[in-house]
Structures are given as C-alpha cells and as structure tokens.
Amino acid sequence: MTGHVRTRYAPSPTGFLHVGGAWMAFFNWLFARHSKGQFIIRIEDTDRDRSTEAYEAAIIEDLRWLGIDWEEGPDAGGPYGPYRQTERSALYHEHAALLRARGAAYPCYCTREELEADREQAIAEHRPYRYVGRCRNLSEAERRQREADGRVATLRFRVPEGHPDLDDFIIQRSDGTPLYNFANVVDDHGMHMSHSLRGSEHLSNTPRQVLIYEALGWTPPRFAHFPLLLGIDRKKLSKRHGDTSVRDYARLGYLPAALVNFFALMGWYPEDGRELFTVPELIERFRIEEMGKSAAVFDIQKLNWMNGVYMQAVYRQNPDRVIDLVVASLKDEHLLNGEVSPEVRAYVGRVVAILGERLRLPGDVVTYGDFFFRDVEYDPQAVQKHLSAPGVTELLRRARAALGALPAWTLAAIDATVRGAAAQSGVAAKDVIHPLRVALTGKTVGPGLFELIEVLGKECVLARLDRAIALIESTGPSAAARG
Incomplete structure (x- = not known):
C-alpha cells in the first residue's frame, strides 16, 4: 500500500447517480483533496443484466457536473487498471484460485433447493440462518461425484474458528463472477486504496472483508463508515424525501x-x-x-x-x-x-x-x-378580502387615471403617484396598494408593488386595471374571482 491517501467511489452503472451515491462520492473526494491524496473512480459492473454503458456515461457526466474530478478511472486510465470490474476477471480468478489452494475457500455444490430447506428449518427452529457446512469438508472423490452428477459449484470462503457470528460465505458465483466482498478486497488492494470510506450499511461487510485480506496476506485499508442518510421524518431516505437522481x-x-x-x-x-x-x-x-x-x-x-x-x-x-x-x-x-x-x-x-x-x-x-408572463388568475380569497369593499372601484379608477397620466414610467414616479392617489381619496396608502396588487397580480403577496408595476409596464398595468374594474362593476367580486 502506498503511503499517501487514496480513496475511491465505485458505482454500479445500473441507473442514474442518486443523491445518496453522490453524497458518498463527494466525501471520498473531499477527504482525498483535503489530504492532498488521490481520488479514483471504479465501475462495479458485474451485474451484467442491468449494467449499461449509457448509465456509466451518465454517472461520469453527473460527477463532473458536481465538480468532482479524479486522477484514475475508466475514462482517465491509470497504473492500477482496468477500472471496470468486467475487465478484471483474470485477477478475480487468480486470487480465487489462490484462496482455494491455501484452503481458505472451497467449492460448494449445494442446490438452491437444499439451501432454501436449510433456511426454512432455521426459521422453524427460531434460530438465525447459517450455512450448515454441507460442502465444507468434502473429499476429492465426493467433489468429483457431485461434478459427475452435473452440479455446478460456487466458491465459499472458509471462515476460521473464532468468528461465531459469521458463516462460510460465497465469494464467487457458479459462472465465475465475483461477489461484492471478494471483488472489493481484490480491487481495493490492487488499486492501493489507503482508506475505505462508505455508508454504515456496509458495517456488516467489514469483518468478512478483513478475513479475506488476512487470508491473502494483505493489510486492509483503514475503514470508516458514514452515518445513515435519513429523510426529514427520520426514516430511510427515499424519493419522497428527495433521493432522486x-x-x-x-x-x-x-x-x-x-x-x-x-x-x-x-x-x-x-x-x-x-x-x-x-x-x-x-x-x-x-x-x-x-x-x-x-x-x-x-x-x-x-x-x-x-x-x-x-x-x-x-x-x-x-x-x-x-x-x-x-x-x-x-x-x-x-x-x-x-x-x-x-x-x-x-x-x-x-x-x-x-x-x-x-x-x-x-x-x-x-x-x-x-x-x-400570463393573464391574471384571481385568487377568490384575495378578491373577497381586497376587491369587495365599498368604494374600491373608485380607488382603482383614481389610481388608474393617475398612472395613465404619468409622463415618465419610473419607480419614484409610480411610488409618488400611488401614494398621491391614496391621499386624494382620503385613505391610507395601504388601502390603495392592496387592491392594486390583487388587480394586477391576482395575489395578496409578492414582490414590491411599485417595482412590479414598473416591470409590467404602463400598457399592461392600465389594461389589467381596466379588466379588474370592469369585472367588479359588471358582475361583482365573485365573478372577478372566476375571471
């Protein structure tokens, strides 16, 4: 292992990059940059049915959009590649054979039906399911017989004595593809990772990975597990909380x-x-x-x-x-x-x-x-509150006339004109401002009235005031609310 910090993000290209994955990538990148180390991208594409080149390209693009860069990866190359797991098969086979030669792994010929029956029996006996070790100590003759019977073997890691919470786990499928814990160890060691920073959901993987490191005679990286990422309701993050791409x-x-x-x-x-x-x-x-x-x-x-x-x-x-x-x-x-x-x-x-x-x-x-950007849609409650009072039509008429007579359509002139119209009517400025806002926007809240009048422009403002006045006069506030 090199002496400086090397971290990585290893996405599976089975979908777009979600915020949970981006969050994890960011902290690995941030730690590497703070430590003046290196950040690596590795693509875990062993799920051949769901992994696509299009998703890989999208993940790379989205990481770059976030400003995350890397020294090594499938696009950048590097001294410890390849950086796609599907291109590292020879490495996995080599180290699987090494584990088997050392007695740290063995072929397992158990059928799906046998394993399911074992699981059902464990449930019936109210105990945790553990692999029963059916193939752990088979003789060579017994193995040859199972192969002659047409059984295809997976490869299980032989958990040493002293680990009662762990059972022998599969590290290689029957088709030769590696499972996560095994591939992760081979890749992290081969790429000289100094730290493995990941979510706390991987805590249960750590002891298994440490055993694989020890069986291969390697020093594990330093492990750190980030806290769970929850929604605002303290439940597991999901799309309804914002966990989208x-x-x-x-x-x-x-x-x-x-x-x-x-x-x-x-x-x-x-x-x-x-x-x-x-x-x-x-x-x-x-x-x-x-x-x-x-x-x-x-x-x-x-x-x-x-x-x-x-x-x-x-x-x-x-x-x-x-x-x-x-x-x-x-x-x-x-x-x-x-x-x-x-x-x-x-x-x-x-x-x-x-x-x-x-x-x-x-x-x-x-x-x-x-x-x-479009015609006003009146909020019925706003109309009821600010356009239904006696005399509001006259206030709007007076404001409309004053605004229509303005020679210069400036913020200062609009402010003075509206306040002047209120003073001439003997009412407070707010008694004109609120009806004006509803007449021009259909709403009771928004940006400053004088500013929005200036931006809407004289022609639009006068036309909207004419419409509001006509609606109130002809059919009353309820029609204005519908109009």
Whole structure:
C-alpha cells in the first residue's frame, strides 16, 4: 500500500447517480483533496443484466457536473487498471484460485433447493440462518461425484474458528463472477486504496472483508463508515424525501455549488456552526474527525434555502447564467415559446431582480411571478378580502387615471403617484396598494408593488386595471374571482 491517501467511489452503472451515491462520492473526494491524496473512480459492473454503458456515461457526466474530478478511472486510465470490474476477471480468478489452494475457500455444490430447506428449518427452529457446512469438508472423490452428477459449484470462503457470528460465505458465483466482498478486497488492494470510506450499511461487510485480506496476506485499508442518510421524518431516505437522481436536481435548476455545500453539512459538523462554504474552503476546513456518528438528515427545505443563496450570488456575478435557467423553466411551463428575443431576456432579468430572495429555484418564477408572463388568475380569497369593499372601484379608477397620466414610467414616479392617489381619496396608502396588487397580480403577496408595476409596464398595468374594474362593476367580486 502506498503511503499517501487514496480513496475511491465505485458505482454500479445500473441507473442514474442518486443523491445518496453522490453524497458518498463527494466525501471520498473531499477527504482525498483535503489530504492532498488521490481520488479514483471504479465501475462495479458485474451485474451484467442491468449494467449499461449509457448509465456509466451518465454517472461520469453527473460527477463532473458536481465538480468532482479524479486522477484514475475508466475514462482517465491509470497504473492500477482496468477500472471496470468486467475487465478484471483474470485477477478475480487468480486470487480465487489462490484462496482455494491455501484452503481458505472451497467449492460448494449445494442446490438452491437444499439451501432454501436449510433456511426454512432455521426459521422453524427460531434460530438465525447459517450455512450448515454441507460442502465444507468434502473429499476429492465426493467433489468429483457431485461434478459427475452435473452440479455446478460456487466458491465459499472458509471462515476460521473464532468468528461465531459469521458463516462460510460465497465469494464467487457458479459462472465465475465475483461477489461484492471478494471483488472489493481484490480491487481495493490492487488499486492501493489507503482508506475505505462508505455508508454504515456496509458495517456488516467489514469483518468478512478483513478475513479475506488476512487470508491473502494483505493489510486492509483503514475503514470508516458514514452515518445513515435519513429523510426529514427520520426514516430511510427515499424519493419522497428527495433521493432522486443528480440530473433531476440539475434539470430543476439546483446549482452544483449549492448541492456540494449541502452534501458537506449532511454528516459533517464544523465546530463554529458555519453553513456556507466555497469548495476551496471545504477542502481546507474538512476534518473527518468532525463527522457525526448519528444519522444525517436530508432536509430539502434547507437545500432550497442554500440554493437561493447561491442563486443570488451567481446573479450578482453572472446574471445571464440565472436568466438562462429561468428562461428554461418558463419554457417548460409553456410561458415562453420559441426563440427568446433580447428584449424578452431583458424583461426576464428584471423579473428575476425584483423577485430577489424569493427565487430559490428557477421554477419559483412561476410560483411567485407567473403574472409577469400570463393573464391574471384571481385568487377568490384575495378578491373577497381586497376587491369587495365599498368604494374600491373608485380607488382603482383614481389610481388608474393617475398612472395613465404619468409622463415618465419610473419607480419614484409610480411610488409618488400611488401614494398621491391614496391621499386624494382620503385613505391610507395601504388601502390603495392592496387592491392594486390583487388587480394586477391576482395575489395578496409578492414582490414590491411599485417595482412590479414598473416591470409590467404602463400598457399592461392600465389594461389589467381596466379588466379588474370592469369585472367588479359588471358582475361583482365573485365573478372577478372566476375571471
């Protein structure tokens, strides 16, 4: 084993990269970078029925999108390859033969029916199932007879005395492909891994792997097991908690910097309680000793807040990047179509600016600002609260006339005009502002009224006020609510 830190992430290409896997990859990468070591990608593709090249390519692409890089892997090559398990078969056969020659492994001819009967008997006797050792001490003649009978052998590891909690376990299938614990040991040793950092679900694998290391005369890497990753309800993380693919998060407009910052705080607890870190700061500050032992919680609301912070920072530095994300979201909702002109992009940019901290995801522009891009849909409760009072029509008329007479459509002029209309009517400014907001947006909350009036533009504002006034006058508030 080399003297410096080498960690790895070894995904199975049977699906897209989910956040749980990305979280594990990130911490292995972070530890390697903090330690000035090396990070390796290895593809565990022995499940030939489900593994595909397309999924492998997608996993590689999504890791790169997160900003995770590596020194060695199936795409980068390296001195200890190949980096796909399907290309390492000769190594597994070589070491399986070595274990068998040393008496540390033996062929097992038990049929599925025999093993199932053993399992059912254990259940009936209320004891844990253990392999009964039927093939553990077969003579050569007995083995030849079973082979003559057409039985095909798996390869079992012979667990030494002194390990009562472990039974002899299969390390190689009858078709010659290795099982996880065996392949993991051969690969980690052959690739000079210094540390094996993984989820606590692998705790039960560790003693088996240590026995294989010892049987082969190798020194195991240092093992560390990260806490379980749970949903906000403290149950196992699932899709309903947000355990979907990384590319789903990318499609929704989550920023990679926000995701990796969020990953870092799931299980790592810096002493000063700080929450926002750049990647260089994470590399500098990370200490594996500060990893918690209790389960880490995937809190989607915290991720959304964090993404909003990063969205605002990106917008200040590179507005076009955020505008691109928002335009894509508006197209998904069919609020924009076709080629987007420079004028429309500028309009979207102004909407993004006034939504401010409300915009945590690009799709929030639809939640909080759909009225900028389509006709108003009135909230019945908003209409009842702010457009049904006596005299509201006259207040809207007076505000409409004052706004229509404005020679310059500026924020300061709009502010002064609306407040002036309220003063002329002998009411507080809020008594005009609230009806105006509902008439123009259909909602009771949103960005600043004067700012949104400026962005909507004079023609749109006057047309919407005319529509609201006409609806209230002709059919009353209930019709406005439907209209």
